[in-house]
Structure formats: structure tokens, C-alpha cells
Amino acid sequence: MKISSKWLLSLAIISIAGMAYASEPITTLRSTAPDQESAAPRITNFEDNSIKRPRNYPEQPPTIPHDIEGYQIDGNANKCLSCHARSRTGDSGAPMVSITHFMDRDGQFLAAVSPRRYFCTQCHVPQKDVKPLVGNDFIDIDKLLPTNSTRIAE
Amino acid sequence: MINLLKRYWKILTTPSVHYSLAFLTLGGFVAGVIFWGGFNTALEATNTEEFCVSCHEMKNNVFAELKTTIHYSNRSGVRATCPDCHVPHKWTDKIARKMQASKEVWGKIFGTINTRDKFLDKRLELAQHEWARLKANNSLECRNCHSDESMDITRQSPRAVEAHQKFLFTGEKTCIDCHKGIAHHLPDMSGVPEWQ
Numbered sequence: 001m002k003i004s005s006k007w008l009l010s011l012a013i014i015s016i017a018g019m020a021y022a023s024e025p026i027t028t029l030r031s032t033a034p035d036q037e038s039a040a041p042r043i044t045n046f047e048d049n050s051i052k053r054p055r056n057y058p059e060q061p062p063t064i065p066h067d068i069e070g071y072q073i074d075g076n077a078n079k080c081l082s083c084h085a086r087s088r089t090g091d092s093g094a095p096m097v098s099i100t101h102f103m104d105r106d107g108q109f110l111a112a113v114s115p116r117r118y119f120c121t122q123c124h125v126p127q128k129d130v131k132p133l134v135g136n137d138f139i140d141i142d143k144l145l146p147t148n149s150t151r152i153a154e
Numbered sequence: 155m156i157n158l159l160k161r162y163w164k165i166l167t168t169p170s171v172h173y174s175l176a177f178l179t180l181g182g183f184v185a186g187v188i189f190w191g192g193f194n195t196a197l198e199a200t201n202t203e204e205f206c207v208s209c210h211e212m213k214n215n216v217f218a219e220l221k222t223t224i225h226y227s228n229r230s231g232v233r234a235t236c237p238d239c240h241v242p243h244k245w246t247d248k249i250a251r252k253m254q255a256s257k258e259v260w261g262k263i264f265g266t267i268n269t270r271d272k273f274l275d276k277r278l279e280l281a282q283h284e285w286a287r288l289k290a291n292n293s294l295e296c297r298n299c300h301s302d303e304s305m306d307i308t309r310q311s312p313r314a315v316e317a318h319q320k321f322l323f324t325g326e327k328t329c330i331d332c333h334k335g336i337a338h339h340l341p342d343m344s345g346v347p348e349w350q
Contacts, residue, residue, distance in 0.1 A: 048311040066313050070223060070336065077340040081350040082332075088348065093316065112350065 029133050047127040057141060061123035068126050073119055080120045081113065197252065203235035209262060212236070215273050219338045239295045239337065240284070247291075278341035285330055293329035300329070 083092035
């Protein structure tokens, strides 16, 4: 009796999963079969100017509006900081690394960028003008809020 | 020994008995041309990428790093080879640099950088020599190809335009001041001015 109820449950799960699979077939970003060599996508240039892209949400790490090809960021050197470090912003005119980056994990502010925030490209990335591989229906919070408030008013 | 030297000195200082003046003059000229040609050919042979890369110290370290940069391969197919940046093009300067390079032969023989670790330990010192050299000659080797006169800043990114107008055209800075590590990886830059 016990075994049969287990079987029944797994059968139910499989059939539900199967239904879901049938209604929305899994698609792939791959243009050719995995064992075939596909044509490489065209290489496009990075956005390269000094115009800030606005953040899509307040916590978003700002994007890098310029080309950073060949910029060395490792234990030896950090090319980004040769313009964005506090002491360098006078000459470079670049925005200073945010003060939040000076804080270590104990909440103590250090004199310079904290080691945990040293590798800029972990969060900040340069941009390319390309067609996104998957659609995105992200709505900016400012656009979203009025709609909600009108709904509430109604 | 002294007598031997005296004998040869006598031969050199006495006028020729068997050969005519014309033969000696022309012969000397031809021998000079051959010697000079040979010297310059040998000099140029040491001034090629192939020659530099024939040592594993160059091939496995700095040359391997150059390969990923724009000075090695690019859209227009012009390559800056090792001597284009590291050896002056003018003859007198080139000879001076080549004489300094005899130190590199010493280094090769005694294996001062014959392993990756030894090379990395010495890298800052070696890099500092090159930075000092380029700073002193106002980045001459950069300017052999990149001159301010032919630099069309309207074709540059706004960032580059601003920096070049502010620092390069005013003569406040020279190429190497900002463009360190464009062809090779950088050593530990802590303590180097303008680096964090």
C-alpha cells in the first residue's frame, strides 16, 4: 500500500512536469546542434565615451561608459584606479570610486579602496550596443510607481 | 715579446715595397665597404623580432604578453616589433643602446632571468629602466609612429581627446607617463607615482 502511494505521487509529479514541458517547450540560445560548429557572432566595439548611463535601480553598479580593453586589474596593478582613485581624480576628471568601496567587511572605513572591492569588473562592466539574446520586461521603479498609485486611487 | 711587437710596428710604419699606392687605397676602400656592410648587416640582424625571441627569456615572458595587445595584431596589420619600441632608430643612439645591451648578454650567460620567478622578481627594475629611458627621450620610440601632428583627435573617444589636449599637446606629460603596460604586463605598481 505504501509503495503504491509513492508511485502514485511520482506519477503525478511527472505528468505535471510533462504538461508544463508540453505547453512551453524549452528553447536554446544555440543556433546549431551542440556537435556542430556555429558561426562566431560578429565582434562589436565597446561603447566609448564619457557619458554616464543612468542606473536602472538605485543599487545598480554604474556601467563603464568607455572601452577598457587591455586594462590590467590584478595584484600588481589596477589601471582603473590610475584615474578613479581619490588622489587621481583632479588630473583625470573621472568620478571618484564611491566611499562605500573604502569600507571593509567590519564596517570600518579604510584610507583607500578595500581589498574586497578592488576588482572593479566584478560589478562594473563596459557596454556594447547589441541585440539582447533574451527579451527583458524590466520596468523602471519610477514608471511602475505612478501606475500603482493610480490603481490604488481607483 | 717586446721584440716581436717592435718588428710588427716596423712593418706597419715602413712604406709598402710590393704594392702600389692605388692598390692599397682602393683595396682599403673595398675592404672598408665590406667591413662596414658586414657590421651593419650583423647589427640589423640583432635588431629583429626573430632575434629577440630566439631567447626563451623574451619568448616566454614579454613576447607572450605582447601577443594579446594591439601592437602585435590589429585591423590595419602593422606590427610594432621589439626593436621598434626598445631600440632607438637613429644610428648613434642605436649604437649607444646596443653597447648598453651588452649587459643583457651578461645576464643571458649568467641566467639572471632564466626562470619565470627570477624574471618576475626583476620585472619592476627592468620596467623602471625602460620607463626612465622613454621619459628621458620624450617617448621617442612611441613618437616614431605616433606623432602629435598626425594625431586626429576628432577620431578619438571624448576621454582620449580630453587627456591628450590637457597633457600631451601642452607638453606636460609624455606618452609613457600614462601609457605604461600597454604592450606588456605591469609589475607590482605600489609605490610607482600615479598608481595605486
